[in-house]
Amino acid sequence: MIPEKIFDQSIKRYFDCIVPYLEDDSVSEIMINGHDDIWIEVSGKLKKTDAVFENPDDLLGGVKNIAQFVGKTLNELNPRMEARLPDGSRVHVVLPPCARNGVSVAIRRFGEFDLSLQKLIEYGSIHPIGAKFIDLCVQMERNIIVAGGTGSGKTSLLNCVSAKIHDDERIVVIEDSSELQLQQPHTLMLETRGPDAKGRGEVTIGNLFHSAMRLRPDRIVIGEIRGGEALTLLQAMTSGHGGTMSTCHATYPDDTLRRLETMSMMSNVEMPLQALRSQVASAIQIIIQTSRFNDGSRKITHICEVMDLDQNGEYQIRPLFKFRNRGNDPTTGEIIGEHIGCGNMPSFTDHAREQGYTVDERWFQPPPDAR
Ligand SMILES: Nc1ncnc2c1ncn2[C@@H]1O[C@H](COP(=O)(O)OP(=O)(O)OP(=O)(O)O)[C@@H](O)[C@H]1O
Numbered sequence: 001m002i003p004e005k006i007f008d009q010s011i012k013r014y015f016d017c018i019v020p021y022l023e024d025d026s027v028s029e030i031m032i033n034g035h036d037d038i039w040i041e042v043s044g045k046l047k048k049t050d051a052v053f054e055n056p057d058d059l060l061g062g063v064k065n066i067a068q069f070v071g072k073t074l075n076e077l078n079p080r081m082e083a084r085l086p087d088g089s090r091v092h093v094v095l096p097p098c099a100r101n102g103v104s105v106a107i108r109r110f111g112e113f114d115l116s117l118q119k120l121i122e123y124g125s126i127h128p129i130g131a132k133f134i135d136l137c138v139q140m141e142r143n144i145i146v147a148g149g150t151g152s153g154k155t156s157l158l159n160c161v162s163a164k165i166h167d168d169e170r171i172v173v174i175e176d177s178s179e180l181q182l183q184q185p186h187t188l189m190l191e192t193r194g195p196d197a198k199g200r201g202e203v204t205i206g207n208l209f210h211s212a213m214r215l216r217p218d219r220i221v222i223g224e225i226r227g228g229e230a231l232t233l234l235q236a237m238t239s240g241h242g243g244t245m246s247t248c249h250a251t252y253p254d255d256t257l258r259r260l261e262t263m264s265m266m267s268n269v270e271m272p273l274q275a276l277r278s279q280v281a282s283a284i285q286i287i288i289q290t291s292r293f294n295d296g297s298r299k300i301t302h303i304c305e306v307m308d309l310d311q312n313g314e315y316q317i318r319p320l321f322k323f324r325n326r327g328n329d330p331t332t333g334e335i336i337g338e339h340i341g342c343g344n345m346p347s348f349t350d351h352a353r354e355q356g357y358t359v360d361e362r363w364f365q366p367p368p369d370a371r
């Protein structure tokens, strides 16, 4: 039986064939590519299942019921939907003809999966010193971008990082579809809204950001930066809203800065490239890069500081920690490697020490064989 909290009674019957996966905590994602092609992700690896819906209409009926359940529109004019179910799972649906395989659905189960920096240490995703440093960056109100590819663990990591914000701060969270689970008592959650069938009533990340700034935030946490709102965000970060954090889809630290630059150009504001670059460089202070490896694991591959532009107007990134990948273990297939310091101290070391925080030079030292 599908747990009540995931699906409403009225839509249960449509999803019988995937119930075992919805109930299995080892399944992190269920992918439906038309009614008779269903895949799951277990321990980071994809597997095809034997499950099939009896006919395409059952599946279509099911996703339309989900839409109704969460109050979203899903029809020929609005053939795409992103929704969050009460248990925290994220559902994305695309209908034919945009989806050539038939109704296409991805359900990301978050359910019972409550990650913390401590758990990430246990999974080998981050080194304890890296976790301690991230905590320091949060306390020092650095502006942080968590970056990575699709499914690399950005949202999970942002959840863990934002958990380090103190309980006495007022946090405003802005998301497209609510995924973050901040536990602090003084948290305001804002969610975007798509236009209705007549194209009215859209509320964008940029709109909500505008509101957030006027809601007296101590911190603003944005689920993901995807478009022109990047510029507003950068401007807020440089105008005294320290400690802002978000995620961005990019695979390497300098790629992350270029993505933010490109997204800022999508806004309607014209700005010379050089001015934009210096805005990016002064707004973003820390990049935490995460990656999904071929053994299904997720690891933090870089923690870097963004410095001022160099004399030629190029970005300068100071690596602080990185993951040294030694390839796959020939028997288990697991990635072998370790997180190491890069030999650089953070620029705010003195400032942090003046405020009473411990910043130990040894944290940042590379091992002898990497010097
Ligand atoms: N450190 C980790 N170790 C193992 N599994 C993880 C880790 N971090 C995240 N996951 C799992 O990986 C999947 C993807 O995580 P998440 O949604 O955070 O990624 P994302 O980069 O935000 O994805 P998207 O690009 O789709 O927004 C989830 O099922 C999550 O439970």
Ligand SMILES: [Mg+2]
Pocket (backbone or CB within 6 Å): 154, 155, 156, 224
């Ligand atoms: Mg995400």
